[in-house]
Amino acid sequence: MARKIDPEQHEGKRQEILAAAHRCFLRNGLQGASISMICKEAGMSPGHLYHYFPSKEAIIEQMADDYLAALHGHFGGHGKETPTATVLLSELWSMSGWDDLSHCRILFELLAEAGRNPRIHAILRDNTDGIRDLLTATLATGQARGEVDPSLDPRHTSAVLVAVLDAAPMLPLMTDGLDFEESRKLITTMISRFLRPQP
Template sequence: MEMSDLRKVDPVKHEQKRGEILGAAIRCFIRDGFRGASTTDICTEAGISPGHLYHYFPSKEAIIEAMIDLGLARSAERFEKILAAPDVIEALLVDIEETSLRFRPAQILNLDGLAEAARNPEFAKIIERHTAAVRAMWADFLRRAQDQGRVDSGLDPDATANILIALIDGSRAMPIRNPKLDIGRNVEHLRTMLVRFLRPPETESAARKPRPQGTSRPLKLVRKR
């Protein structure tokens, strides 16, 4: 067989098909969970045969890994967008509201992923890798924001990253724990918490403090002409 007879793989179409399969897999994971969704289910959802699937992903674990890499890439884009905003804390709050408090797929996948990691050592390794990457992104984001004077420089970026990851996990659990959750009201309280936690101390707060009673403002010297 001549080389010209071999079917060439179009990289653009290949990536497009991988994206379609990932989309189908995510729908299956949301519907049936990471444990419940099989490769057969994913193939049915994607409209392909099992043999065709293995041209793109060798296993369900490979699909999950690719899904995580896609999520990390999108997270990196969001961090850049937040850093470019006039107010990083406000932009961060908006991101948490949109991607956690109001985004049901993230809520389901996040909680189901943690549950599966608790009982499946191999899946736990995937979650550990994902968490390490997310933690590194948070820490880098915080350091850059500190360098810009927009986040308290006294905070340890790595420890703060852990706290914020826990906050994200908690935010995604809230609407599931309470379907009648008043998201707007909770966002306002979350804003207060983030501002108090992350915002740099006011450098001129001492100058704005009220003077004790009985004290007077220093007199200005007026030069006589």
């Protein structure tokens, strides 16, 4: 008789594996972190881990899906009258400091690996498409309300915004001593001025 799976316990173990993999990816890089390293970090055997994820790529794909789901939550938490720039930057404004953005640094591991691994490239592309869908819809709503320059193509603009927002977590790695609050305000000002309708 097959053992009955406790959904809550199963999901809890999956989250433990994802957290262990995240630590390994930050420490060793996406390519350098092996399944055996992730198993050691998670305190389990490869056979046990494969019960939850069939491959390292499956772990990465789940991380990307979880990030997109979290982003949906940030965007969905705003009312219809919230300014467009506030919605677009809602994830950044939910953070309390640079350390809260460390999870975003996995993206740069993905970018480096995407040039070598077609499967990682597909995961990155699909995740970015999902993010752009959110941004495009928000921009179109802003244009309908007169808050966003109508000459901007929402889909193309979404790609530029992804590049800007993805680069934000790298600021403290490139320059020492940057104040988080001031940097966040400057990014908000930059996006707001960029989107503003021209007189």
